[in-house]
Amino acid sequence: MINHISPKLTVYFQDNLAGHLWLDSERRFVFQYTRDWAKSLRAVPLSVALPLQEEAFENDKSRSFFANLLPEAQIKIIISRNLQISDKNDFALLEKIGGECAGAISVFPEGLMPQVKPGYRKLDKESLHNIIISLPQRPLLAGEEGLRLSLAGAQNKLPVYVENEEISIATGNAPSTHILKPPIPGLPDSVENEAFCMILAGKMGLPVPRVKIFHTPDAFLLIERYDRSWDKKRHLQRLHQEDFCQALxxxxxxxxxxxxxxxxxxxxxxxxxxxxxxxxxxxxxxxxxxxxxxxxxxxxxxxxxxxxxxxxxxxxxxxxxxxxxxxxxxxxxxxxxxxxxxxxxxxxxxxxxxxxxxxxxxxxxxxxxxxxxxxxxxxxxxxxxxxxxxxxxxxxxxxxxxxxxxxxxxxxxxx
Incomplete structure (x- = not known):
């Protein structure tokens, strides 16, 4: 039995309970797959570095995987300050904002389950404009009631749901379809720069997601998420992914x-x-x-x-x-x-x-x-x-x- 000093967090793969995450007595990350998930024929590991097994991954072996789900650098510092959490406390940040992450993983406080019915809040142009200009002070809208959004990286971005060119914020555990990227402060035309390079990559034969520039009137980039997919019944599914830092x-x-x-x-x-x-x-x-x-x-x-x-x-x-x-x-x-x-x-x-x-x-x-x-x-x-x-x-x-x-x-x- 592994001692733990923190409440457990539950880790879901899509809508399936995949495991539990907690801190041991020395505040090291411990992750353990549930027995059902470890033995399931349809189970997928969180990472190539965390293969399916019943034994717990102790001594911080899982920390890099979970830390790489979180924002980085100044974005992480601002979010932590807004939530009154230390920016070194990855466990507490996952508890607060780990609902909509990259890939198929969602992290919840124990006892809180993914919502069966997803929710979306439509944004008109004025609301969208206000959100974009507020992102430097409120990255990922952290702290807003009903939102638990996380994206890795050192730049401001926001997961959003787009349908018929209408943009919505995903609430609860609802999946998003796109990533919204506003201009990078200090780098003029960063939106146009990235859009141009992404489109050029596609023309050069590289596999890239579709991108589109929108204006509110500020320019921002919408990038289609490759880790989201519609099934035959038009249900939006999370596809699992991990970046190479997680794999290594x-x-x-x-x-x-x-x-x-x-x-x-x-x-x-x-x-x-x-x-x-x-x-x-x-x-x-x-x-x-x-x-x-x-x-x-x-x-x-x-x-x-x-x-x-x-x-x-x-x-x-x-x-x-x-x-x-x-x-x-x-x-x-x-x-x-x-x-x-x-x-x-x-x-x-x-x-x-x-x-x-x-x-x-x-x-x-x-x-x-x-x-x-x-x-x-x-x-x-x-x-x-x-x-x-x-x-x-x-x-x-x-x-x-x-x-x-x-x-x-x-x-x-x-x-």
């Missing part, structure tokens, strides 16, 4: 390789070890790396990669959070994960890509083939997209700067 048991404040976080070889190893289709997924991951180099996205870290579950077995999820960070002079140009031994785009040489190929165990010829192919395609595709993008959204100042970075980076990697 890395805490969110260590997501950057320079801080001891995951490297590209570790990310490829996740796919080799757990993916339903490792060869195809590793090629997709290679193309994601090249695309981020070409668009100048230095913030492509392991929390921007995820496994999406199909029954019990996962594969690489669609890509998200694609943005040209190098369009902003104040942001670093050092890549979040090294290519070989180099993390500066302008310093990347053929030897770095060859070294990278060796460390991730991919044929050098495949890496160079994709480099040549993608660098040869992206300039024309980006220029064509820019024409239609400006036609739809006006003269957005960031677009010429993104095109400049793409041209420069594409010429840099043409070996």
């Amino acid at each position: 048991q890395i805490m969110p404040d260590q997501k950057y390789e320079s801080e001891g976080g995951p490297s590209l070889p570790q990310c490829f190893n996740v796919l080799s070890s757990y993916s339903l289709k490792p060869a195809a997924d590793k090629k997709a991951l290679l193309r994601w790396i090249i695309f981020n180099v070409l668009i100048g996205n230095a913030d492509a870290h392991a929390k921007n990669l995820a496994l999406l579950y199909h029954q019990r077995k996962p594969s690489l999820a669609p890509f998200y959070d694609l943005i040209c960070t190098m369009a902003y002079e104040e942001l670093t140009d050092k890549l979040a994960m090294k290519i070989g031994t180099e993390n500066r785009v302008t310093w990347l040489a053929l030897r770095h890509w060859e070294n990278f190929a060796e460390t991730v165990e991919i044929k050098k010829s495949l890496v160079l083939k994709e480099l040549v192919k993608m660098s040869g395609e992206i300039i024309l595709k980006a220029e064509d997209l820019a024409k239609s993008f400006i036609k739809d959204h006006g003269d957005v100042k960031i677009i010429p700067r993104i095109l400049e970075k793409i041209r420069k980076n594409a010429m840099q990697v043409k070996y």
